[in-house]
Amino acid sequence: xxxxxxxxxxxxxxxPAKKDLGFSxxxxxxxxxxHGCQRKSISRKIVSxxxxxxxxxxxxxxxxGMTMTEKILxxxxxxxxxxxxxxxxxxxxxxxxxxxxxxxxFGIFKREFGDNAKVVWDSEKIVVxxxxxxxxxxxxxxxxxxxxxxxxxxxxIKYFYDITDLGDFRANPDYKGxxxxxxxxxxxxxxxxxxxxxxxxxxxAGAFGQFATGIGNTDAGFVLGTGKxxxxxxPTMRFxxxxxxxxxLQAKDLILQIIGEISVAGATYKTxxxxxxxxxxxxxxxxxxxxxxxxxxxxxxxxxxPDATTFNYVENRTSVPFQPVYSDANASFVADYRFDxxxxxxxxxxxxxxxxRALARECKDVKIDRVYIGSCxxxxxxxxxxxxKLFHAAGKQVKVPTFLVPAxxxxxxxxxxxxxxxxxxxxxxxxxxxxxxDTPTSPSCGACxxxxxxxxxxxxxxQVCVSTTNRNFPGRMGHKEGQIxxxxxxxxxxxxxxxxxxxxxxxxx
Amino acid sequence: MAASSLQSLxxxxxxxxxxxxxxxxxxxxxxRFNSSFTPKPLSTRSSSSLIARSAAExxxxxxxxxxxxxxxxxxxxxxxxxxxxxxxxPSNPDEYEKLGSYALIGLPASYKDRxxxxxxxxxxxxxxxxxxxxxxxxxxxxxxxCLGAAGAKAVVAQSYARIFFRNSVATGEVYPLDSEVRxxxxxxxxxxxxxxxxxxxxxxxxHTTGKEYKLKPIGDAGPVxxxxxxxxxxxxxxxxxxxxxx
Numbered sequence: 001x002x003x004x005x006x007x008x009x010x011x012x013x014x015x016p017a018k019k020d021l022g023f024s025x026x027x028x029x030x031x032x033x034x035h036g037c038q039r040k041s042i043s044r045k046i047v048s049x050x051x052x053x054x055x056x057x058x059x060x061x062x063x064x065g066m067t068m069t070e071k072i073l074x075x076x077x078x079x080x081x082x083x084x085x086x087x088x089x090x091x092x093x094x095x096x097x098x099x100x101x102x103x104x105x106f107g108i109f110k111r112e113f114g115d116n117a118k119v120v121w122d123s124e125k126i127v128v129x130x131x132x133x134x135x136x137x138x139x140x141x142x143x144x145x146x147x148x149x150x151x152x153x154x155x156x157i158k159y160f161y162d163i164t165d166l167g168d169f170r171a172n173p174d175y176k177g178x179x180x181x182x183x184x185x186x187x188x189x190x191x192x193x194x195x196x197x198x199x200x201x202x203x204x205a206g207a208f209g210q211f212a213t214g215i216g217n218t219d220a221g222f223v224l225g226t227g228k229x230x231x232x233x234x235p236t237m238r239f240x241x242x243x244x245x246x247x248x249l250q251a252k253d254l255i256l257q258i259i260g261e262i263s264v265a266g267a268t269y270k271t272x273x274x275x276x277x278x279x280x281x282x283x284x285x286x287x288x289x290x291x292x293x294x295x296x297x298x299x300x301x302x303x304x305x306p307d308a309t310t311f312n313y314v315e316n317r318t319s320v321p322f323q324p325v326y327s328d329a330n331a332s333f334v335a336d337y338r339f340d341x342x343x344x345x346x347x348x349x350x351x352x353x354x355x356x357r358a359l360a361r362e363c364k365d366v367k368i369d370r371v372y373i374g375s376c377x378x379x380x381x382x383x384x385x386x387x388x389k390l391f392h393a394a395g396k397q398v399k400v401p402t403f404l405v406p407a408x409x410x411x412x413x414x415x416x417x418x419x420x421x422x423x424x425x426x427x428x429x430x431x432x433x434x435x436x437x438d439t440p441t442s443p444s445c446g447a448c449x450x451x452x453x454x455x456x457x458x459x460x461x462x463q464v465c466v467s468t469t470n471r472n473f474p475g476r477m478g479h480k481e482g483q484i485x486x487x488x489x490x491x492x493x494x495x496x497x498x499x500x501x502x503x504x505x506x507x508x509x
Numbered sequence: 510m511a512a513s514s515l516q517s518l519x520x521x522x523x524x525x526x527x528x529x530x531x532x533x534x535x536x537x538x539x540x541r542f543n544s545s546f547t548p549k550p551l552s553t554r555s556s557s558s559l560i561a562r563s564a565a566e567x568x569x570x571x572x573x574x575x576x577x578x579x580x581x582x583x584x585x586x587x588x589x590x591x592x593x594x595x596x597x598x599p600s601n602p603d604e605y606e607k608l609g610s611y612a613l614i615g616l617p618a619s620y621k622d623r624x625x626x627x628x629x630x631x632x633x634x635x636x637x638x639x640x641x642x643x644x645x646x647x648x649x650x651x652x653x654x655c656l657g658a659a660g661a662k663a664v665v666a667q668s669y670a671r672i673f674f675r676n677s678v679a680t681g682e683v684y685p686l687d688s689e690v691r692x693x694x695x696x697x698x699x700x701x702x703x704x705x706x707x708x709x710x711x712x713x714x715x716h717t718t719g720k721e722y723k724l725k726p727i728g729d730a731g732p733v734x735x736x737x738x739x740x741x742x743x744x745x746x747x748x749x750x751x752x753x754x755x
Contacts, residue, residue: 222679
């Protein structure tokens with residue numbers, strides 16, 4: 001539950017001796033620059049805004065201010081007003097499922113609506129994305145993709161990102177890869193909408209200013225038949241992040257910082273709303289990383305107000321119209337957290353919990369066995385660009401096996417085609433090869449969640465791994481005694497170069 | 510919503526909920542109101558099923574009785590059912606049983622008593638006692654499903670992760686209950702206990718220690734659980750037709 005404890009933590013302020021690494025395409029500099037090097041406390045005011053002022057709408061009825069999430073749900077429930085705690089039936093805009101939960105969800109749909117039920121609510125609102133256990137010889141895993149193919153054929157589902165040739169992912173033009181990244185890349189994420197998925201990291205899509213959360217097979221079966229879901233309106237915790245993003249810091253550091261602050265249950269049943277000048281400066285992929293791990297704090301959904309960055313991304317990928325919404329000035333928030341981002345340092349989550357936060361530089365004596373860069377959290381194009389940038393700046397070779405798992409086909413292609421800024425025309429793939437990393441592998445969820453025994457980069461021994469993934473509970477990547485340090489792509493790359501958990505400033509400044 | 514019998518609310522309930530078009534090739538094991546459902550055999554200690562599992566039995570009180578299995582805080586879905594077993598499809602009866610055999614297999618070796626003995630398909634523990642944030646992690650429904658498939662009836666935890674709680678309610682696989690104190694610190698695996706659900710004051714009674722603990726009211730999930738899951742609730746509310754379309 002959100003705590004009401006007010007405390008402050010000091011952050012050492014370093015004068016930013018920034019090298020221009022020519023990386024402007026990935027970071028829009030904030031208008032605000034923070035000067036001064038005092039040892040400053042960050043004040044975290046916990047404010048519960050009570051009794052919001054009422055203002056009349058043009059229709060004359062008195063309305064209470066609503067948060068973004070409340071507005072999205074109210075509209076989807078065809079109500080003019082909702083408050084946290086209301087249980088409402090909500091119209092769903094998009095339902096996503098994958099190879100692990102799809103068979104079960106459709107099984108339930110058939111059981112409840114009839115074996116011959118053909119009218120799946122709206123077959124164009126369903127997106128089926130095989131991604132979890134793809135490149136494996138596990139027969140059940142392979143069978144699950146076949147089962148989804150059958151359902152999609154039967155139900156005329158348009159968006160089925162199929163794969164049939166497991167030996168060469170590139171031979172499958174429809175195949176995308178990791179569902180949450182594919183949803184964004186294929187234009188299924190739009191401001192103001194309600195998106196549900198049979199995967200906990202569906203909250204990633206909140207980066208687009210929509211309500212997005214994970215559900216189980218039974219709820220999904222229900223949505224398949226009705227297009228609706230029963231939801232309880234969550235209260236919103238507001239996180240205001242201001243300040244210029246240091247060059248060595250990434251969105252992963254921000255969310256690990258926050259989860260470390262509020263704990264793995266700090267946002268249970270709540271919305272996490274992120275705003276502030278830092279947020280405005282983040283790219284869409286960085287915003288996705290931030291919202292991706294909302295579930296690791298127990299959050300119901302994460303949300304970021306849409307802006308020009310959002311519209312630019314979305315309009316380049318879909319022509320479906322959308323209606324952005326924003327929190328009212330007099331909306332009620334159940335908690336308020338403020339961070340001066342310019343004071344933050346790279347962090348990791350130590351085994352075995354995403355809230356087991358520590359400064360990366362304080363873990364420099366931790367010897368590691370391998371590094372994993374991939375997943376919906378840390379396997380997007382910009383994540384690989386960042387890792388490549390650090391490797392290039394360092395000009396050294398990795399000391400431990402470094403596994404690279406692009407999230408989707410598009411990411412894989414970017415890794416091989418896009419030049420890394422400031423690297424004289426070299427691509428990520430070239431830089432990775434020169435640094436001695438493993439060859440980037442077929443795109444999928446890979447070893448983020450362990451998977452079948454033959455999954456690439458699975459932790460099959462009790463080793464120490466620095467990973468750009470999202471969870472590090474015991475056994476998460478395979479072996480129960482495996483030790484997983486969650487980190488940003490910069491921190492992961494730096495750690496690969498030293499063979500120990502390493503602060504990226506060792507190579508970036 | 511009063512915890513009254515489904516029969517008294519809607520005399521045709523058991524009929525309307527049975528999907529007339531259920532494929533004869535498999536019987537859904539956890540569609541509790543299917544008229545062909547056979548209640549699980551009673552153990553030597555008297556135990557009655559959750560109302561959602563046996564629509565034919567009108568009950569004012571729900572009672573679960575059996576052995577406790579105690580775990581700690583933040584038991585995540587990877588410990589409840591490791592990802593490698595997610596290829597099993599819960600709506601398939603054989604795979605449903607298999608899922609049960611793997612329930613809580615992901616717990617570290619420090620848990621000397623295993624929830625399901627190696628080689629067994631079912632657990633001897635009826636009640637799982639947990640700490641904070643039980644079921645955190647993934648949205649995989651396999652988590653509450655495997656616990657129910659293994660034979661657990663209820664979880665009594667200090668707090669839950671929301672998706673796990675929601676999935677427990679939606680599937681009806683295990684009854685998720687909130688304790689008011691750290692019951693996991695006061696109970697031991699193997700203790701004999703009873704969970705009694707009543708209007709207003711549900712309790713957990715640990716017969717081995719002799720202590721009784723108040724349980725929190727089920728809250729908003731109550732009507733959904735009492736109806737027997739989200740589909741039953743929606744049918745009662747008129748959201749979806751009672752008889753599935755042919």
